[in-house]
Structure formats: C-alpha cells, structure tokens
Amino acid sequence: MPREIAQLLLNGLMAGTILAVPAIGFTAIYAVLRFPNFAIAAHLTIGAFAGWLANVSLGLPAALAVGVAFVVAGLAGVLNDELILKPLRPAGALTTAIAAVALTLVLENVVRFVFGNDLRGYDLPIRRDWQAAGLRIAPQQVHNFVIAVVAMAAVFLFLAFTRTGKAMRAVADNPMLASVKGIDADRVARLTNFVAMGLAGVGGVLVGLDTSIDPLTGFRVILSVFAAAVVGGLGSIPGAVVGALTIGVGEELSLLVLAPAYRTVVGFAAILVVLTLRPRGILGERAY
C-alpha cells in the first residue's frame, strides 16, 4: 500500500506539472483581463494538433513541436480575442466568459472538421519504463516534466525580470494606475493572450505526448485547469502551480477509492471546498 501511494504521488506530481502549464495561462488571463477564459480549452486542442502536425507530418522532434504549438496557439489566441472576445468585454465578465465557452465549441468543431474524430498519437520511440525503489516512471513522463518546468521557468523569468513582464503584473494589479503610468493596456492584453494561449498550446502537446489527442482533448482537461487556477487562487501564477500540483496529486490519489472514470470529481470537489472555505484560494490575494 505505501508503495502504491508513493507511485500515485509520483504520477500525480508529473500530471500536476503538465496541468500547471495551461493553468498558468488561464490564471494570467484572469489576472489581466478579469474574466475566466474557457476558450483556453480550444487553444489547448489547437496547440496539440499544431504540435502533432509538426511532429508527425514534418518529422520535427517533440521539443520543437512544443515551440510550434506555443506560437500557433498563441497567435490563434490573439486573433480570437481581438475578433470575438475583446468587443464583448465592455458587456462584463459573465458575458465574455459565456462567449468564451461558445468560442471553444466552435473552434473544437473546426478542428474536428479538419482532422476528424480519430485519436492521434505523437511519433515517439517506445521505451521501457525506468524503475527505482519499486517505483516506475516512463522516460516520456520525465521528458514532459522537464518541458513543463522549462516553460514555467521561462514564464517566471519573463514576469520577474523583463520590463514587459513587470508591466503585465502591473496591469494585473491595477489597470487604472497602469494607464496613468503610460502602460498600454491593449498591448499588454494582446501579449497576455499570446503567452497564455501559447502555454495552453504547450499543455496540449504535453497531453498528446503523455496519451493521445482528439478534438475534445482541451474540453476534457479544462475542468482540471479551472480547478487548479481556483484552488491556487485565481489570478495568482504561483497559485496556479500549487493548485495544479494539488489537483494532479488529488486526482491520482482518488484512484485508491474511485474508478478512473470518476477522477474528474476531484476537480469539482476541490472547487466546491475552496469556494466554501477559502474563496481566494491557497495563494490568491483577493476573494472574487
């Protein structure tokens, strides 16, 4: 039993790290634009397919496919926001969030129209799992873990040390003051969308490298992404990481008592518990 729990913890840590990448994107958009952009689901799918094309059709290695997914999903995110969500923002966060759900349905169906419903896998070498102290881990899991950690580190460095990254944090803190200081909020919003949706795209590739992809890939993980962001504290980027690890580990540990098909209940339960007991999340500054 302790070994089984340790294995689930290890798997949960790996899954949580992958989940953290799109969760950072979700929470970053919330921090800057103040609405939950559920369209991150569709951009995760778009990134997964862009990465798949790069990997399988163009023969690029997985690491380069991640880069392609980031750029394609990021650009799609900017375009979709400019054309569809931005004009709706003056109508309020709820209207924009509903439009984002509708946008996700439309985009997923566009992906379905182009690629069909089949499950697709990335072109990966088949390798034996590594074993140590009775625990098993697939080399691909480690690979994905490294990609996720590098992506997160890049985001943290960007936000902490670049002028533009600091401007993004400033707009997230106080948009009115940011405009008084000469920060172009529109430019910051576009950049946030690019980075956030790009991260969703990277998340899509990581899901694809871990399992397989289809047009509903994003839809299946959005609940966990949302739960991670809420648990960590909506708008807090370190919170999204903590939340994602919590959800990842929680979902794996739930397998001790639940059939795998029911593990999404962990996300629902986590959202309920957090909103009831600590609405601002683990690391959030504000209650919403």
Place this chain on the structure above:
Amino acid sequence: MSALLAVEGVVAGYSPSDEILKGVDLAVDSGEIVSVIGPNGAGKSTLLKVVAGLLRPHRGRVRLGEAALEGKPAREVSALGVAFVPQEHNVFPSLTVRENLEMGGYVDPRAARRRIDEIFVRFPALADKRRHAARTLSGGQRQMLAMAMALMVAPVLLLLDEPSAGLAPRAAEQLFDTVVAVNGDGVAIVMVEQNALEALAIARRGYILVDGRNSKSGPAAELARDPDVRRIFLGG
C-alpha cells in the same frame, strides 16, 4: 505670464447625464502649489481625474501650456509631464518598491534607471524597502512610494488626490514636508485635501469647490483666515 495649467468651464461626471463638476475653473502657474479644498462630494477628485485624462469632460477646456488635454487618454497626458497620484490604490501592491518605481518611469526606461537612485536618496525609507512588496508598506510609506513613482517621469505638474488621507498626524506632516521639497525643485502641484488647514499652509493659492462649482479662490493665506472658510471647512 500664461498659466501652466488652465481649466475653464469644465462640466464632467461619470455618465452622460451625470454632472459632478458644473463649470469649474482652475489656473496653476509654473512652480506653485495650489490647494483645492471643499466638502465631500464637491468634485475635487473628479477635477483631478479630468486633468489626468481619466475622465473626459462633457464640456469645457483643459490646457497644459499650449496643449489641449481634454479628451486625451491618461497615457498621453502623462507623457506631457502631468503625474497623477490617486488617493487610493496608488501603488502596485504585488510589485516590489523598486519595480513600482520602474513602472513609474515606464515611458522612459533609460532615464528611469538613473532616476531611481536619486529617488532613493530623497526617500531613504523606500531605499531600505526596495525589495519588499508594496503591500507590506505602512500607509505613510505607501503614499511616499506613490509620490516617488510620480516623480520618476520628472513631471512639470503633480496632481495629488488627498495624499494625507488615513495617515497618522506625524506621517501626514512628513508627507507635507515632502510635497514642499518636491515643489522646491520647480514642480507645480495641485493638491486636493480634506486636511484644509495644512493644505492651505503649504500652498501659494487655494480654490474652494462646493457642489461642483468654484466657491472662492485666492492666496492661500487669505483663504485660511477667511471667516466663512474657517467656519465651513475648518470647524471654527
């Protein structure tokens, strides 16, 4: 000499039918401190927001030297050398003190790097806290940071919205000393204050707003002695 800032007949509010300011005039010469006092709801903060470009007036003119400000967004007004320090939410709480100053000088990052060192000399308390998040500062330190952020762009005109609100008397006194010191460098200051006596004590001229209109104006010392002013605003 023409005024540095000239506000003429400004009518403004937060919706098309809303008139908080009902035709306000204000003139500020280069290098002077002008205090605007008045009861709650008189429109003092609204007036500063109009000048700062955060609120477009329904009617009236706002000029900085030869440049028309009315209708310009805050970003462009700031680029012309007008720095606005809001009463609340005037720092970025999750950014460090140093990062706040960098954002204060966002429009000119090269000059900002040089200016941060000067700011730390003027505000040693901020220098000690440079790596601390702004949310950890005391009320007085936060107001100092807000003013220091405004000074990062070497403004010609500083707009202060109730800088002493919520401060302990000692911190308020320090803050007014800083306002005088900043003005000593040639920066013109418009200060909106509830703390009328102190505001008039450091100002050259004063304006009194009541219900969105100019009530009285003149040299600050005269206003401070005016029996009507003392009765209405100063409690005696």
